[in-house]
Amino acid sequence: MSNIKIQRAKNSKINSVDWNNLRFGIFFSDHIFISDYKNGKWDEGRIEPYNAMSIEPAMCTLHYGQTIFEGMKGFRSVKGGANIFRPDMNAKRLNNSAKAVCIPEFDENLLLEGLKELVKLEYDWIPKEKGQSLYIRPVVFGSGNFLGVTASTEYKLIILLSPVASYYAEGLKPVKIMVSKDYVRAVTGGIGNAKTAANYAASLKAGMEAHKNGFSQVLWLDGVTRKYVDEVGAMNIMFVIDDELITPSLDRGSILPGITRLSVLHLAKDWGMKVSEREITIDEVADAYDKGKLQEVFGTGTAAVISPVGFLKYGDKEMTVNNNQIGPIAQKFYDTITGIQYGEIEDKFGWIMHIEV
Template sequence: MKQQTFAFTRSENLKQKPEASTLEFGKVFTDHMFTMDYSAETGWHDPQIVPYAPLELDPAAMCFHYGQTVFEGLKAYVTEKGKVLLFRPDKNFERLNRSNDRLCIPRLDEDLALEALRQLISVEKEWIPTAEGTSLYIRPFIISTEPFLGVAASVSYKFIIILSPVGAYYKEGINPVSIAVENDYVRAVKGGTGDAKTGGNYAASLKAQEVAAASGFSQVLWLDGLEKKYVEEVGSMNVFFKIDGEIVTPQLNGSILQGVTRDSVLHLLNHWGYPVTERRIAIAEVVQAQKEGRLEEVFGTGTAAIISPVGKLSYGGETYEINNGVTGEVAKRIYDTITGIQKGELEDTFGWTVEVK
């Protein structure tokens, strides 16, 4: 695609950048954002970088009423030599278009979206924190904007990219978290929207998370929505189990999100020669392996935390300690490798990083 230069309106009121030590996740936003509109007559049009500001939407805009929205999440990093790197952004925009298809939202030109992200980050480079565990979180999203109280696909949309300097997603960092198996609520079912990154999936997960948090757990382990027998995800992350030296992750089945970090982990494990399998795995199998001393590691994978080891698992009234409550060797190796590639500290032999000039 021929490089396109987008219209740019510089903010007249630049914000004070926060100290890295004060950063939480997703609470501070940069000075500018990217926006682009869609209409049935014109298609996607008017791409521009503008000052970060509230949106003006009609109260009848369909995003408020029928949940026709999709989003993505990825990060930018600064290397020791000052290079700005993105990690597999093409995969995020590919997935955004898969979500668009499921939600009846017009597809984006992925090359254009990536170029828009490059130019926005180039404008906001100084916002990228450099302290250990920090990064610039990137949130592309699309909302339906047609003012219409009828259940149908909207005829107008807005695509936006906003940026947020962040600290660690979980305060535990790479240290193990405690999780509870969810038996009452379900995250998604095959044929639903579980494999799309849409807001309704996350809204539906909040009650279970609230209940788990009240009992002292960091996250919930989701079971399938039909039999409540097979493991699907942990919180908003994909999940991996190391049993008898084999690493198992639930196979994609239409209700599990196709994680970019999940895909990266599978690539690394295969590259390193670990036996790794994508298949259905029952919670009963996991618990039995733990009782027999064969469950060696459990960890979640996702953009926000990269790797989140599991130290405690609650199921059926019992709480089990995984790997003596410490981070496992495989989880630590994956975390160190992915973060090393992301920050330019390790050679990127997979061609995963994209430099922003």
């Protein structure tokens, strides 16, 4: 039994949800989990109605961006109850992001407990169709009111929930990606490996230009030499070259350590695939393409799980990957991970936090 106090909403908004047109991040459930940091410590947290919050114009995060967040998903298990995919890893990553921008760390167990109670309370908000899910967004921000570039002494941690549509309404679909030559997202020594607002603000302009040119996302190169592949806008990137699964290593510190990336690497090793986490230049990718050795390219991330890349453009170099079709390797990762998430495939690695309702 949890000790988390619950203040219930007077009216539910659930009847206003358009379940056939959920899209992403449009609808929010009735309650949030919230914890405050004051006088040097986090409180035990509580669940309360999702309401507008009042903030002062001097609220420091508006000015200096001291804020971090996470993104994970909950699913209706085919066996009943809810399945949350690897929330312990998200809690850990949130604390790593906290360290990067001087936000005080919090108790990961308390975060998971709050999440569990919130999802239990909001179980009806988990969409029923296969492919749909409940997106879980923890966010932490400095809530002090002052001007001056210094860390806040007060913070809020909030978990909000949003029922979201299937990323692929008509099955896995390859995307077009543009390699960014003009802009960089992060550099070694910076905060690219933290899930903090600044990295996303830095990506908007390049993303908008890519959209205008018909591309769905940007592939970032390292910010120093602009030769090495880092990651995509909201995904890590993987290449299959000569039957070897290759993904950029995290050593440069400019890549977000994706939890889907980690899961794909784990599965690949379990299946006996040749796997390499190493630096890879965009020229090596283009060279493999010219030699007919670039078999598959795909992104990994919570939103889409696996996103096959059908077309990659780097300056004048255009690469159509696997005839713009979903490759068998991408498909197998997608089927396995989504199977585990919905409780159809045995969770042999202990990745699911199951919530009985």
